[in-house]
Amino acid sequence: MANFGSIVERLNGNIYHLDEEESHIEVNQEIAKKMGVGKLFVRICPAHVYSEETDGSIGVSYAACLECGTCLAVATPGSLKWHYPKGGCGIAFREG
Amino acid sequence: MDEEIFDVIVVGGGIAGLVSAYQLAKSGHEVVLIERGVEAGSKNLSGGVFYSRIMEEIFPDFLKEAPVERHITRNIISFLNQTSAVNIDYWDQRLADPINAVSVLRVKLDAWLSGKCEEAGVMIMPGVRVDSLLKEGDQYVGVKAGEDELRAKVIILADGVNSFLAQDEGIRPKQLPKYLAVGVKSVIGLPRKVIEDRFRVRGNEGVAYAIVGDCTKSVAGGGFLYTNSESISIGVVLQLESIEKKGLTSTVIFDQFLEHPAIAPLIADGELLEYGCHLTMEDGPAMVAQEVSRPGLLIVGDAAGFTVNTGLTIRGMDFAAGSALAVAKTIDNALKNKDFSQSAMNMYRMELDSHWVGQDMKTYKNAPAFFETSRLYGDYGQLLADIFYRIFHHDLTPRKRLTSVVLGAFKASSLKVTNLIRDAFFGLKSL
Numbered sequence: 001m002a003n004f005g006s007i008v009e010r011l012n013g014n015i016y017h018l019d020e021e022e023s024h025i026e027v028n029q030e031i032a033k034k035m036g037v038g039k040l041f042v043r044i045c046p047a048h049v050y051s052e053e054t055d056g057s058i059g060v061s062y063a064a065c066l067e068c069g070t071c072l073a074v075a076t077p078g079s080l081k082w083h084y085p086k087g088g089c090g091i092a093f094r095e096g
Numbered sequence: 097m098d099e100e101i102f103d104v105i106v107v108g109g110g111i112a113g114l115v116s117a118y119q120l121a122k123s124g125h126e127v128v129l130i131e132r133g134v135e136a137g138s139k140n141l142s143g144g145v146f147y148s149r150i151m152e153e154i155f156p157d158f159l160k161e162a163p164v165e166r167h168i169t170r171n172i173i174s175f176l177n178q179t180s181a182v183n184i185d186y187w188d189q190r191l192a193d194p195i196n197a198v199s200v201l202r203v204k205l206d207a208w209l210s211g212k213c214e215e216a217g218v219m220i221m222p223g224v225r226v227d228s229l230l231k232e233g234d235q236y237v238g239v240k241a242g243e244d245e246l247r248a249k250v251i252i253l254a255d256g257v258n259s260f261l262a263q264d265e266g267i268r269p270k271q272l273p274k275y276l277a278v279g280v281k282s283v284i285g286l287p288r289k290v291i292e293d294r295f296r297v298r299g300n301e302g303v304a305y306a307i308v309g310d311c312t313k314s315v316a317g318g319g320f321l322y323t324n325s326e327s328i329s330i331g332v333v334l335q336l337e338s339i340e341k342k343g344l345t346s347t348v349i350f351d352q353f354l355e356h357p358a359i360a361p362l363i364a365d366g367e368l369l370e371y372g373c374h375l376t377m378e379d380g381p382a383m384v385a386q387e388v389s390r391p392g393l394l395i396v397g398d399a400a401g402f403t404v405n406t407g408l409t410i411r412g413m414d415f416a417a418g419s420a421l422a423v424a425k426t427i428d429n430a431l432k433n434k435d436f437s438q439s440a441m442n443m444y445r446m447e448l449d450s451h452w453v454g455q456d457m458k459t460y461k462n463a464p465a466f467f468e469t470s471r472l473y474g475d476y477g478q479l480l481a482d483i484f485y486r487i488f489h490h491d492l493t494p495r496k497r498l499t500s501v502v503l504g505a506f507k508a509s510s511l512k513v514t515n516l517i518r519d520a521f522f523g524l525k526s527l
């Protein structure tokens with residue numbers, strides 16, 4: 001099979017205009033932990049933005065986000081703040 | 097910004113926004129289109145089969161001028177099991193004349209549409225994210241982006257499936273995970289000659305695979321593979337509630353699909369051109385039933401829920417264009433009458449309902465499940481071809497309910513009524 005490498009390697013082939021100043025994603029660690037929703041973010045995100053840290057908190061690599069909105073759609077109330085990156089920032093598809 | 101008031105502000109440069117803006121500019125109105133991406137199309141992703149007859153109504157030379165990849169003349173429905181696959185390979189010359197469906201890549205297509213808009217006089221503002229809507233009393237009067245305010249007589253929300261603006265305003269609810277699905281997709285480059293040989297197509301002809309079964313590892317949804325000129329679009333669509341419940345990982349499902357012995361040879365030696373994802377809908381009709389207008393505000397395309405996902409075809413692009421025509425007509429009328437009240441906006445629903453756009457939404461209300469419930473095998477080749485012809489051939493007439501399609505095709509054939517057909521018939525009745 002054609003081997004395209006890890007998800008991170010695949011994302012490296014994409015073009016992003018990174019907003020260096022502001023992350024557009026913020027996990028409420030306390031609520032996420034209580035509701036167990038962090039693991040769901042890790043599983044469901046196609047860009048592997050979320051990771052489970054050793055202390056159980058959820059790491060966020062917002063720079064990799066493909067802006068689909070899936071994590072927010074499954075988030076329990078209060079567990080996630082997510083909005084589109086500011087105009088002109090974030091993923092810039094070349095194919096679509 | 098100054099006090100200039102435009103006729104129309106369109107939020108979102110996807111197919112819905114671009115077609116609405118084009119139509120209104122063509123009718124002589126002053127239109128501005130705001131897009132958060134660096135250019136129209138740069139945030140947009142579709143699987144990629146566009147039932148394109150509607151575009152020829154808008155741009156008579158669409159098929160010649162627009163960046164379409166291949167003309168889809170073969171549809172393969174693939175029932176994928178862990179170690180086997182059963183394909184229905186439906187090729188039909190009738191699908192080539194007139195051309196009915198084309199594969200597209202959205203970044204290229206939307207850029208082309210954006211150029212058409214500019215030629216028609218639309219002012220395009222890329223790289224600007226609209227943060228909220230401006231309201232006076234009940235009336236929507238403009239948009240806010242950062243510190244800037246822009247005003248217009250009518251606002252079109254064409255901001256796609258998430259449509260945060262309508263949610264923030266309380267016009268539309270946060271959508272249920274069972275209505276939504278995430279598509280994980282890759283575009284894989286292959287030489288033209290390899291595509292022609294591997295998929296047995298010539299010239300500009302192309303193939304669309306709809307794949308069900310093992311490709312999603314029991315998660316509701318399906319897979320797709322579409323040929324472009326020199327690449328393959330391949331992906332899985334996973335219903336959110338279902339993947340949540342099954343405890344599976346989206347990227348693992350996607351990779352297992354690419355590695356499936358029936359799929360891997362189709363993409364062998366390919367070069368990854370892009371890895372992307374996007375939300376789409378499992379139940380568009382339920383979302384279209386929600387509010388689609390307010391005084392001075394109309395919601396169009398995916399933002400209003402206009403996608404029908406039958407498991408065999410995802411149709412969102414043609415609905416985006418079709419709903420855009422209804423919106424443009426409503427607004428043209430409102431501008432002429434200088435009436436932007438709710439009752440003037442209500443013409444939108446009437447326009448939709450009198451058109452295949454609204455009628456198809458009703459037809460597919462009790463949705464899909466066609467291939468979950470029907471058992472298709474035996475000597476029904478011709479019968480199936482006629483049914484599929486009517487499924488895949490969108491000639492812009494209102495769709496007939498599948499029951500009458502099947503009955504018509506059945507009557508024209510010499511097959512006897514059997515238990516099998518009766519099973520299939522009852523399965524189809526829910527469509």
Ligand SMILES: Cc1cc2nc3c(=O)[nH]c(=O)nc-3n(C[C@H](O)[C@H](O)[C@H](O)COP(=O)(O)OP(=O)(O)OC[C@H]3O[C@@H](n4cnc5c(N)ncnc54)[C@H](O)[C@@H]3O)c2cc1C
Binds near residue numbers: 140257412
């Ligand atoms: C995996 C997948 C496969 C699909 N396959 C097919 C298919 O084969 N055939 C088909 O017909 N349909 C398909 N669809 C559906 C189709 O992609 C959509 O129906 C179509 O893109 C809808 O067009 P739209 O213009 O309404 O929305 P979009 O194309 O999503 O455009 C919305 C635009 O609004 C912009 N925007 C959003 N918010 C803001 C804001 N606040 N400010 C400024 N701009 C904003 C976005 O950047 C974007 O450009 C598929 C979808 C997916 C996800």
Ligand code: SF4
Binds near residue numbers: 048049050065
């Ligand atoms: S929006 Fe999509 S890509 Fe971005 S973090 Fe959420 S799930 Fe991942």
